[in-house]
Amino acid sequence: MKILVAVKQVAALDEDFSIRDDGRGVDPDFLIRDLNEWDDFSLEEAVKIKEAATEPVEVVVVSVGSDEVDESLRKCLAKGADRAIRVWDSAIEGSDSIAVARVLAATVQREAPDMLFAGVQSSDQSFASTGIATAGFLGWPHAAVVSNLTLAAGTKSAVFRRELEGGLLHEVEIQCPAVLTIQLGINTPRYASLRSIKQASAKPIEVLSLADIALGAADVGEAGSLSRVRRMYVPDMGRAQLIEGSAAQQAARLAEIIREFKGAAA
Amino acid sequence: MSRTDAVTRILFEAFTAAEVRLFYLLGYAAIAVFLYGAYVQIRKYRRGAALKLEGSIPARLGAMFSSVLSHRTIDRRDPAAGGAHRLIFYGFLLLFAGTATITLEYDILEPLFGIRFWHGEFYLVFSLVLDVAGVALIAGLMFMMYRRGWMHLPKLDYARPDRVPGDPDFNRPQYRREDWAFLWILVIIACTGYVLEAARLVWLHARADIWDTRWWSPVGALLAQGMRAMGLGADGAGLLRHGLWWFHGLIALVLIALIPYTKVKHIFTAAASLMVRDPLAAQRLPRVPESQEQAGAAKITDFNWKQLLNLDACTKCGRCHEACPARAVGAPLSPRDVILSLREFAHATLESGAIPAAAELDIHGKAPGQVAMETLWSCRTCMACVEICPVAVEHVPIIVQMRRKLVEEGAMDPLLTKTLQTIHKTGNSFGESKRKRGAWSKGLPFPVKDARKEPVDVLWFVGDYASFEPRNQKVSQVFASLLQEAGVDFGILYDGESNAGNDVRRVGEEGLYEVLATANVNALSGANFKSVVTTDPHSFNTIRNEYPDFGGKYEIEHYTTLAKRLFAEGRLKVTNPLKYRVTFHDPCHLGRFNKGYDAPRELLALLGCELIEMGRCKANSFCCGAGGGRIWVPDPVGAEKPAQNRMKEAAAIAGLEVYVVSCPKDLTMFEDALKTTGNEGKFVVKELIELIREAIPARSTEELPA
Numbered sequence: 001m002k003i004l005v006a007v008k009q010v011a012a013l014d015e016d017f018s019i020r021d022d023g024r025g026v027d028p029d030f031l032i033r034d035l036n037e038w039d040d041f042s043l044e045e046a047v048k049i050k051e052a053a054t055e056p057v058e059v060v061v062v063s064v065g066s067d068e069v070d071e072s073l074r075k076c077l078a079k080g081a082d083r084a085i086r087v088w089d090s091a092i093e094g095s096d097s098i099a100v101a102r103v104l105a106a107t108v109q110r111e112a113p114d115m116l117f118a119g120v121q122s123s124d125q126s127f128a129s130t131g132i133a134t135a136g137f138l139g140w141p142h143a144a145v146v147s148n149l150t151l152a153a154g155t156k157s158a159v160f161r162r163e164l165e166g167g168l169l170h171e172v173e174i175q176c177p178a179v180l181t182i183q184l185g186i187n188t189p190r191y192a193s194l195r196s197i198k199q200a201s202a203k204p205i206e207v208l209s210l211a212d213i214a215l216g217a218a219d220v221g222e223a224g225s226l227s228r229v230r231r232m233y234v235p236d237m238g239r240a241q242l243i244e245g246s247a248a249q250q251a252a253r254l255a256e257i258i259r260e261f262k263g264a265a266a
Numbered sequence: 267m268s269r270t271d272a273v274t275r276i277l278f279e280a281f282t283a284a285e286v287r288l289f290y291l292l293g294y295a296a297i298a299v300f301l302y303g304a305y306v307q308i309r310k311y312r313r314g315a316a317l318k319l320e321g322s323i324p325a326r327l328g329a330m331f332s333s334v335l336s337h338r339t340i341d342r343r344d345p346a347a348g349g350a351h352r353l354i355f356y357g358f359l360l361l362f363a364g365t366a367t368i369t370l371e372y373d374i375l376e377p378l379f380g381i382r383f384w385h386g387e388f389y390l391v392f393s394l395v396l397d398v399a400g401v402a403l404i405a406g407l408m409f410m411m412y413r414r415g416w417m418h419l420p421k422l423d424y425a426r427p428d429r430v431p432g433d434p435d436f437n438r439p440q441y442r443r444e445d446w447a448f449l450w451i452l453v454i455i456a457c458t459g460y461v462l463e464a465a466r467l468v469w470l471h472a473r474a475d476i477w478d479t480r481w482w483s484p485v486g487a488l489l490a491q492g493m494r495a496m497g498l499g500a501d502g503a504g505l506l507r508h509g510l511w512w513f514h515g516l517i518a519l520v521l522i523a524l525i526p527y528t529k530v531k532h533i534f535t536a537a538a539s540l541m542v543r544d545p546l547a548a549q550r551l552p553r554v555p556e557s558q559e560q561a562g563a564a565k566i567t568d569f570n571w572k573q574l575l576n577l578d579a580c581t582k583c584g585r586c587h588e589a590c591p592a593r594a595v596g597a598p599l600s601p602r603d604v605i606l607s608l609r610e611f612a613h614a615t616l617e618s619g620a621i622p623a624a625a626e627l628d629i630h631g632k633a634p635g636q637v638a639m640e641t642l643w644s645c646r647t648c649m650a651c652v653e654i655c656p657v658a659v660e661h662v663p664i665i666v667q668m669r670r671k672l673v674e675e676g677a678m679d680p681l682l683t684k685t686l687q688t689i690h691k692t693g694n695s696f697g698e699s700k701r702k703r704g705a706w707s708k709g710l711p712f713p714v715k716d717a718r719k720e721p722v723d724v725l726w727f728v729g730d731y732a733s734f735e736p737r738n739q740k741v742s743q744v745f746a747s748l749l750q751e752a753g754v755d756f757g758i759l760y761d762g763e764s765n766a767g768n769d770v771r772r773v774g775e776e777g778l779y780e781v782l783a784t785a786n787v788n789a790l791s792g793a794n795f796k797s798v799v800t801t802d803p804h805s806f807n808t809i810r811n812e813y814p815d816f817g818g819k820y821e822i823e824h825y826t827t828l829a830k831r832l833f834a835e836g837r838l839k840v841t842n843p844l845k846y847r848v849t850f851h852d853p854c855h856l857g858r859f860n861k862g863y864d865a866p867r868e869l870l871a872l873l874g875c876e877l878i879e880m881g882r883c884k885a886n887s888f889c890c891g892a893g894g895g896r897i898w899v900p901d902p903v904g905a906e907k908p909a910q911n912r913m914k915e916a917a918a919i920a921g922l923e924v925y926v927v928s929c930p931k932d933l934t935m936f937e938d939a940l941k942t943t944g945n946e947g948k949f950v951v952k953e954l955i956e957l958i959r960e961a962i963p964a965r966s967t968e969e970l971p972a
Contacts, residue, residue, distance in 0.1 A: 015699035032699075034691055191676035191683045194690065194777025195554070195561050 001153040002058045003046040004113040005081065006104050006131065007039040009065055009072040010124040023231045035072040038119025040189035042182035045149055046117055047080035047190075053153035058082050060111060064092060064103050070205055077200035078192035084205040085111070091210065091217040096225035097125065101133030103220060106213035108138055115158070116179045120145050128181070135179035142179040143172060147186050273475040274385035275368055275393075276466055280504065289515060296519035303526025307535075310574060310616040317570035319542060330541035339540075339656035343585065343886065350409040357403025358452070361459075364396045365518075390482040397463075397483045404456045411449050421584025428598040428641045435634040438606075441582060444529055451521055458514040464489030465510060468503035532581045536657035539579030542572050543658035548649040549859050550811040551666055554776050561776050562670025565627035566612050573664055574616075577609035579657040586651030586661060591889040591908040592644040595901075599644035601651035601661040604637055608664070611635035630671065639677050642668050646908070647772040647894035648854040653885055662772075666894075669774030678773075685898040686775050693764035693785070695898060696734040703728070704760035706739035710746055715757030721794035722757035724749070724828070727786075727809060729802030730765050731930035737937065738930040741953045745801055745825060748958060752837040754828075756799070762789040766805035768855070771812070773895035780816075783808070787818035798822040801955065803855035803862075803929045804893075810860065824856055826865035826928055829958060833872055840961045843874030846923045848957075849916055850877060851936070852887035853929035866928050866954055873961040875926075878919050880912075888912050890935040897931055909939035917945050928954045 010033070017030035043061065050057040061076040062085040063069050073084040087103050095103070108116055116138075118131030128144070135142030148161035160180065162170040174180075192200075210216060222228060243250045278286050319326075333339050337355065341348030368384060375381040384392075414422060425437040463486030471477045471494070480487040493503065525531050554561045563569055586601040587593055593600045611629055615622055632638050642665055651661040672678055673686075688697040706728075707714040717725045726749075732742045749756050767782035786809075790798070798820045800806050806824045813820070832838040848870060856862040863884045870877050882888040891901065891908030901907045913936065916925050925940070927933050936951045 015702055032691060188680070191673070191678070191686065193561070193674050193676075193775060194781055196674065196777070198777060 001053070001055065001115075002060065002111065002113040003049065003115045003117060004108060004111055005039070005043050005046050005059060005061045005076070006116065006118040006134070007043065007061050007063050007072065007076060008036045008119070008122050008130075009033050009063065009069045010036045010122050012124070019232060019234075023233070024229045025232050033068060033072070035075055036119050036122045036124075038121060038123070038182060038184060039076075041184055041186050042117040042119050042180075043076055043079060043081065044187045044189040045182055046115075048187060049151055049153060050080065055153050057153045060085060060113065062087070062104065062107050062111075064088065064095075064100050073205050074197050074200045074203075075192050077203045077205075078196040079190055082203075084203070085208060086205055087208045087210075087213065089210045089217070089220070092220045094222045094225070095220050096227045097127040097129045098133050098226045099220045099224035101130050102137055102224060103210075103213065103215065104130065104134045105137035106215050107208065108134065110208075110213055114176050115151070116140070116177070118179065118181050120181045120183050131179055131181040138177075138179070140177055140179050141174050142181075143174060144181045145183045146180045147183045149180065149182075149186065273479050274389055276470065276476075277368070277372060280508065292516065292519055296523040299523035300525055303523075304534075306617050307526050307531065307578065310612060311571040313567055313616050313621060314569050314571040314574040315567065317572050319572070326541045326543075329543070330537055333540045333658075334537055339658075342656070343654065344583075346409070347413065347583070350406040350413070353402040353406030354410070354452070355406075357399040357401075357406060357456075360399035361396055361403065361456075364392060364399075367392075390479055393483045397460075397485050400456050400459060401485060404453065407449055407453050407456070411446075411453075414445060414449070419584070421588040422582075423584075424582070426603045427593055427596065427600050428603055428638060435607075435610075445582075448529055451517065455514065455518055455521065458510055458517070460485050460489055462507060462510040462514050464493055465498075465503045465507035468493050468498055469500050469507050471500065471503075529581065532579060532657070535575060535578040536581065539576055540658045542575065544660060546811055547660035548647065548652045548662035549807055550815070551663055551771055553815055554670070560671070561674055562672075562774060563629065563664070563667040564671045565624060566608065566615055566629050567621065567627055568667070569608075569664065573660070574612055576659045576664070577605055577612055580605045580609065580659055581657060582606065583656060585654045585656065586659075589650035589654045589886065591646060591648055591650065591891060591911070594888075595891075595906045595908050595911055597644035597902075597905075598638070599641045601645075601665075604641065604665060605659055605661060607635050607637055630668065637668060639672055642672060643678065643899070645669075645894055646854075646889050646891055646896050648889035649858045650854075650886070650889065653858050666772055666774050670776055671774075673774040673776075679899045682773065682895060682899050685895075686770065686773070686778060689765050689770060690778055690781070693782070694730045694734060695765055696730065698734050700761040702761075703733050703763055704758055706733060706742050707746060707758070709739075709743055710750075712750055714746055715755075716760055717757035717793040717795060718759060718762050718789070720757065723755040723796050724757075725790070725793055725795035725798045726756050726758050727766065727790075727798050727800040727802075727805050727822075728758055728763060729800060729805040729930065731934065732801050733763075735930065735934060738933055738953075741930070741933065741955050742801065744953075744959045745955045747964065748829070748832075748838065748955070748962070751962075751964070752832045754832070754837075757793075757795070759789050759793065762792070764789070766802070766808050768804040768808035768812075769893065769895045769897070771808065772893065783813060783816045783818070787813055787816050790818060790820065796821070799825055799828050801825045801928075801930065801953075803853040803859070804931065807855040807859050824860070824862055824865070824928070826856070826862060826869060826954065829955075830865045830868055830872075833869070838958070838962060840873055842961050842963055844957060844961050846875045846957075847919075847921050848875045848877055848924040848926050849880050849919055849922055850883070850926045850928075850954075851880075851890070851912070851916075851932060852884055853927070853932055854887065854889050854893055856928060857887050858885055866926070869954060869958065870926065873957055875924070875957065878922065880915050880919070882912075882915065888915070890929075890932050890939075892931040892935050897935070907939065907942075909935040910943050912936070913939040913943040913945055917943065917948065922949045924957065925949055925951045926954050926957060927951060 011031035012034060013026060014030045014032050018027045020027050046059045050059050059081045060083045061073060061081045063073060064087050066088050069086055073086060077084055085107060087107055092103065116134065121128035132142055132144055143160060143162065145162055146160045147163050149158060151158035157173055157175050159171065159173050164170050210220065218224060243253045337348050337352045340351050371382060371384045424441050429436045463483055467476065467480050467486055467490035480490060521530065525533065582602065584602055590599065590601050608629060614635060615627055629636055630639065645665045647662050647666065649662055676683065685695055689695050692698060693700050694703065715722050728742060732738045764782050764785045766786060767779040770782060771779035798809060803824060806822060809820060810822050850866055850870060852863060867877060889908055890912060916922060925936060927936060933951065933953055940946055940951050
């Protein structure tokens with residue numbers, strides 16, 4: 001059995017960032033790169049299936065990006081992925097989630113896995129569309145926001161649960177191959193020690209070009225995208241506000257603000 | 267020949283040849299059993315990993331003999347036990363030497379070379395010495411029996427904090443039985459020796475050379491007088507002597523035979539352990555060789571031979587148990603029990619002919635002999651156990667090596683996982699941007715030099731807490747202004763500095779430590795400076811003791827010694843003597859780790875403070891609980907924290923005004939504990955730096971940071 005896990009190296013803002021000259025993104029000097037948080041969970045889910053299996057299961061991580069991404073891929077290898085694939089071509093620069101999904105779908109066709117896992121969304125762009133769009137290109141069954149999964153190696157279907165509004169749980173059976181986007185909290189991702197990351201550098205990272213996956217420059221980048229970022233900016237917003245009312249009201253409002261801020265940060 | 271010349275030790279007199287042969291046979295058997303046992307033990311140690319010791323063997327022997335003969339390490343914090351052990355040790359040593367010299371003459375020198383010395387005055391003096399030695403031995407043993415039976419010392423209670431009553435290895439009653447058996451066997455040997463001596467005197471009282479010189483064996487002579495007064499005749503005494511001779515001889519042979527199989531082996535293992543002692547055991551943790559497949563200790567055979575020897579050196583004296591801050595607050599850790607568990611494990615697995623399969627050598631877990639992860643994570647690597655151990659057991663590297671394996675498996679508190687990831691990502695434990703590391707200096711009225719860009723005399727390695735934690739940032743600003751006013755040419759590395767890694771290494775994340783140490787060594791080698799100073803004892807320790815292994819050898823000092831020098835040179839002057847009644851908390855990494863006990867105390871005296879020491883101070887200082895990465899993991903809710911335990915100790919000092927610390931983590935831990943123990947308002951927690959500032963008011967208040 002083979003499980004492909006699509007991962008993304010995301011960017012987080014450093015202190016005192018500034019917007020790029022073209023106004024459409026943040027100056028890369030102020031970005032801290034790391035593996036997307038959701039992808040920790042989807043990779044862990046795949047590795048858990050591998051570890052529980054009696055038959056051989058291959059876990060392959062795939063990412064679209066420049067060689068900066070290798071650091072995150074090595075972390076995935078350290079956590080138990082068998083192989084890593086990175087697809088890159090300068091033409092891919094500027095792709096939206098749909099164009100990236102097209103690249104992923106082409107890679108999936110090359111690898112022919114039994115399952116594709118992706119994170120629900122990326123923490124930097126939050127489109128939550130890459131995984132599902134990949135399923136669209138492949139014509140595979142798909143499900144988003146999976147919070148519990150039962151998949152034994154060798155079986156032709158998987159059973160998963162999704163949390164719905166109102167505390168409802170949705171239990172679904174899906175035929176393999178399928179695309180599942182995995183929600184945070186589905187498992188406890190393991191820690192990749194620095195030593196294991198270092199040792200993982202012995203494992204190969206296969207770099208594919210567009211030609212390797214039978215795509216052309218027109219399929220990716222802005223040409224292959226369905227959307228285009230117009231601008232990125234920090235809205236003008238008053239930072240201070242006076243909370244009025246009784247002590248209890250003030251405390252309640254304060255708690256509310258803290259919850260808002262915590263929610264915004266997550 | 268004069269009468270005293272003739273007198274000699276009565277050995278096999280009145281024995282048949284068969285009896286003598288039997289005794290020799292038994293003697294050889296005892297030695298054979300001893301040798302086989304010793305072989306099994308040595309084979310066990312050799313099954314551990316290889317280790318090459320540093321230092322010369324004569325120096326190691328010298329250090330060992332000095333510790334053993336002076337009993338210095340046994341006297342510490344328990345002079346009564348030290349004194350009693352000294353009586354037993356020297357008593358036993360002399361009596362053993364006496365017996366050994368008899369063998370030397372009777373079995374070697376006389377038959378081979380015809381040399382005899384065991385007679386006349388030499389014999390008489392020796393017999394007096396041995397009689398006194400016997401008294402010393404019995405007196406020491408009596409005190410030890412009283413101590414075990416009636417003093418109810420908590421450190422001699424074998425109940426384990428990491429087990430619950432009902433567990434098979436909860437309080438190990440077999441240890442108690444062994445302790446008593448050891449004491450009794452020695453008492454019996456010593457007492458029967460005296461009775462035997464007395465019976466011999468009575469038996470041979472007709473021989474003038476023996477009877478007239480009897481007072482050279484005062485205890486035996488006294489007993490002999492008593493026996494005779496009670497009407498014991500020569501024949502009866504001869505019979506008694508014959509029977510006791512065999513009893514005394516056999517029990518002594520049994521003791522010799524049993525040495526390698528019982529706690530008696532500490533005679534050898536403790537001495538050997540002292541000989542291989544590493545004076546920097548906790549200060550400089552071992553590196554993981556690049557070629558080693560797995561970091562840390564998973565199997566008992568992952569420990570090196572010296573560590574396996576350490577396990578056998580433990581005499582269960584309980585001093586580490588008593589000193590451990592985790593144990594003191596009820597955490598499931600006693601350093602003693604970690605050592606004893608592993609010892610039992612090594613005993614069960616490594617003493618038979620073949621080593622069991624790898625799966626049976628796993629030392630992690632909850633079965634008897636295994637060590638649970640909760641136990642390992644309770645350790646604060648404060649070194650209290652290593653420091654007090656009289657036989658040089660090195661607990662901290664053992665615990666950290668076991669943690670390394672847990673880290674590889676990710677078997678740790680999720681918050682710790684998060685912190686390690688944060689440190690990897692940002693180079694600091696606060697998850698702050700690298701760029702903000704020097705931001706605290708922006709509040710100063712003068713710029714702090716960037717040591718990466720211009721040469722400085724003193725490079726200040728600031729460390730995470732002093733850089734990012736708001737309360738400690740204020741202290742950093744004060745220290746910077748003091749340096750500035752004293753005219754010290756100093757600078758910092760700004761975002762070139764990373765977390766020093768001391769605590770990361772003690773967590774057991776060796777790979778991350780290597781990354782941090784290498785990054786800092788690279789940053790330091792890019793700067794031009796004469797010496798390094800830091801206000802953080804944790805950074806101080808690792809830069810001083812561990813960076814040399816990564817190619818970074820620097821002259822580094824803690825700020826307390828630099829400040830002391832600035833006062834001595836007149837560059838800082840006390841203008842406003844403080845009249846506070848203070849107590850001083852020795853940070854583990856400054857005090858125990860690096861023996862920096864004096865400078866802070868001298869500074870306090872200079873400032874005019876009245877220092878009242880806490881009971882646990884200097885080498886016995888009580889950890890604040892933050893070490894070994896525990897500052898990143900919350901302590902269990904409801905249970906007492908080490909810092910709270912310490913605050914209660916300080917609060918008992920009448921009229922205490924300031925609880926002085928000299929470590930950023932201490933400031934954080936104790937200011938919190940001051941509040942949670944309800945002592946807020948009674949006294950305050952302050953950095954020594956802040957007291958110095960108070961004693962040297964700044965030239966104008968505008969110059970001071972807000």
